[in-house]
Amino acid sequence: MPSLANPGYQERNTKGIFALFCVGSYLLSVSYGTTFLLAMSLSAHGASEADAGSIMSAAMFSTFIAVIFSGHLTDLFGAPKTIAFGAVLLAAACAGFACFPTFGLAALGFGLLLGLGWGVFYTLGPIIVAMMIEPARRVKYFALLSGCMMSGIGTGPLLGRASEAFGYPLRAAFVMAAMASVIGGVAFVLLGPKIKQLHLVSGAVTVCRISPQAGALVMRSKAAFAIVMVGLGGAIFGGLSSFQTSYAHLKQLDYSIFFLGFMAAVITCRLLVAGFIVKRDPYRMAGILTSLIVTSVLMFMFTVDTAATYLFAAIVLGVGYGLTYSVINGLAANEAPAGYNAQSLVLFSLAYFVGVFGFPWLAGLIIVSQGMGALLSVILLIALLNWAIALGRLVWRRLPRSQARRFDPV
Structure with a gap:
């Protein structure tokens, strides 16, 4: 039997395990993608966009708990089994959305x-990627993981469109997502022993537990800018994606066009372009890419009236959002205080969840009270603020050192 000490065998073994890991990640991500169908599903049963936003805000609070305590669960059960447990929760949530399509306490629980x-x-x-892959190759594998997750997220709403096309109710998409989560969970259970073997070869990876003191230290550093930016970007993504079915209905367009264009652009950029972008000046790239997000929101407001313009706006958003995330993710790690990179990345994830799950609550209220146009105006303001932060950092860096120091975070 070949030994793990053999580099050639180890690399082939790692690739095979990582391929199954990517399949499992794709299957679990489908469940999150189906949440973009909640507004349409609830509307069909007398609820509103505000109710869909309330469900997403409930997810935001529980996400905080999951992020904070995931390290403790990993110590007890191991990362693969903990993710498998998470898969069961995702399956239960999707099954619940399918069986109880009306708004109420049950929906909030799901x-x-x-x-x-x-x-x-x-x-x-x-x-888990860090457990399997040695540091020199992790950037490539992180990009592959991100691409698989975005593929799964994009598949979620497309399942809804396919269900409608074949004459099935929208809840069929939630059922399929629940089944995908179960299969994905089984994949992670099977991967557990193999990942543990690779972990012994690749070296120890610690799971971060963040404290208030560590969080305060990170937020007083330059990494705070990237953390704020990912929260704003998450709000833009969450606001547009969660209510894209309502937007498409208003414009008499097919919402699947948005998800196809957006996800194809994000996946392509992260897999093929991100490796080049992250080697460039991150401040300049952030300024350029956030301007694309502003442009895309303006397109949704003023130019989208055909399938072609709808697709183009989605692609521009996907390029801007997909690459901005990669750039500021690197800044969050590189600009963190020495020894606090992991804590900075945890805060980065938490800020993303605040935006992507928290903002839809406000977005739903805006749609119900003021309409879709008002929501797009608010999203434009958020995009402009994000762009202003990126440009401000670029200008700040060009100031003489004595002037820039006045505004430097402590």
């Missing part, structure tokens, strides 16, 4: 389950 499951997976997935 939102809590969704946040717990997704928070555990989103936090521990990269840690």
Whole structure:
């Protein structure tokens, strides 16, 4: 039997295990993607966009719990089994959305389950990659993981469109997502012993437990800018994606066009372009890419009226959002205080969850009270603020050192 000490065998073994890991990650991500169908599903049963936003805000709170305690669960059960437990929660949430399509306490409970499951997976997935892959090759494998997750997220709403096309009710998409989560959970259970073997070869990886003191230290550093930016970017993504079905209905367009264009752009950029972008000046790249997000929001407001313009706006958003995330993720790690990179990345994830799960609550209220146009105006303001932070950092860096020091975080 070949030994793990053999580099050639070890690399082939790692690739095979990582391939199954990517399949499992894709299957779990489908469940989160189906949440973009909640607004349409609830509307069909007398609820509103505000109710869909409330469910997403419930997911935000439980996600915090999952992120904070995932390290303790990993110590007790191991990362793969903890993710498998998260898969069960995701399956239960999707099954609940399928069986109870009306708004109420049950729906809020399923939102809590969704946040717990997704928070555990989103936090521990990269840690498992670090357990399997040596540091020199991790950037490539992180990009592959991100591409698989975005593929799964994009598949969720497309399942809804396919269900409608074949004459099935929308709840069929939630049922399929629940089944995908169960299969994905089984994959992680099977991967557990193999990942543990690779972990012994690749070296120790610690799971971060963040404290208030560590969080305060990170937020007083330059990494705070990237953390704020990912929260704003998450709000833009969450606001547009969670209510894209309502937007498409208003424009009499097919919402699947948005998800196809957006996800194809994000996946392509992260897999093929991100490796080049992250080697460039991150401040300049952030300024350029956030301007694309502003441009895309303006397109959704003023130019989208055909399938072609709808697709183009989605692609521009996907390029800007997909690459901005990669750039500021690197800044969050590189600009953290010495020895606090992991804590900075945990805060980065938490800020993302605040935006992607928390903002839809406000977005739903805005749609109900003021309409879709008002929501797009608010999203434009958020995008402009994000762009202003990126440009401000670029200008700040060009100031003479004595002037820039006045505004430097402590």
